[in-house]
Amino acid sequence: MIGLPKTTEFNKKIPKQKFYENMNISPALKKIFVEQVKIIYWRNKIAASTTNLAPGTNVTELEVFEVRLNNPELDKSLLKQIDKEIPYHILFLLEYQGKYQAWIGYKEASNSTKNSFKVNGYYHTDWLEEDKLPLKLEGLNLDTVYENFVRQIAGDNLVKQTSDEDLKESIERDEKKKMLQKQIDKLQNEIRKEKQLNKQIELNMKLKELKRRLRILYEN
Template sequence: MFGFPASTEFNKRIPKQKFYDHIDIGSSLKRIFIEQIHLIYWRNKLAATTLNVAAGEDVTEIEVLEVQLKSPHLDEAVLRQIDREIPYHILFVLTCEGKAQVWIGYKEAAASGSNAFKVSQYYHTDWMSEKELQFRVDELSMDAIYENLVRQIAGDALKSDSGESLQASIERDKMRQRLEKQIAALERKMRKEKQLNRRIEINGELKKLRKVTKGF
């Protein structure tokens, strides 16, 4: 499915209750699981054994989960909850009414040294026809396969001509996003400012930040 080799197919339904049973019954996250998700399927298991590639140093498996939605919207908090529960890297394929959207998080081992992971950033594609959704995994190791999937899904956000590592690309993109938020906040502030001298000061700050963003 999704163009992955038949050797990776798993196609096992996972009860969505598995991910929220221990959450307090009054939790808004639990309501989101119930109200937004129809079914969850574990579609593929990408691993050294199923792909006949070298094992990764950081990535041992990539689980491909299809999340069938009741409407074309899913709160990101749901993906974070699932990522917390599963100690492997995950490729999420959201489907609804014949359309699909792919999400993947940059997932790292937690500093505690346990099996826990943390997701610092999510990237996703636009909605597309399910028939258009085809992946190729031509890389020779699990680490390389994961990096290629993240870069494919992120698109221009992680594009680099310098051969930088995936982690460096992620950090650069996070910095760019922080700067863009600062710029948006200053633009709102300037629109509300009445004093000319303050507007000039704010505009000077904006010019500096916009100049920095060009380097990203």
């Protein structure tokens, strides 16, 4: 899929039961598997053994899973659970009625347990034809291939501010922007509801400061 080398093709159908029977999941998550997922294919295995790429320091393999859905919505907690259980980085391609979304999470090794990962926020594309997905295999090693997939899917959200900014720094800056925007939205809602003029003035001063901090994140 997505123009990857034939040497990476795996194309193994994995019954969804295999996932929820072999993972430590809650009844609620099992229900998501049953109701939202039709079938899962392990499409590609991107590794030093299947490509001419060098191994990465953090990324040893990158798996491509195609998840065919029963409806166009998928609870991302399901993707997060799969990511936590499988000790490799994963690119998810969600399929519904012939259209695709690419999803990928920022996944890094956890300090608590060997072969354990923590997954932060996810990025995804709109629903597109497969050949319109903004995905290209770019890089000389698996670390850079993974980073480029994340940046390609995230688009403008993870544009580098400096040439030497690494992926983790970009992710952290984007998380700060999201947090500030959430605070701004909440404060604007409070201002609309506030009847007292002095309280409105106080809230507007706080709003101005939050917007200033957000603007700095976009500029720097």
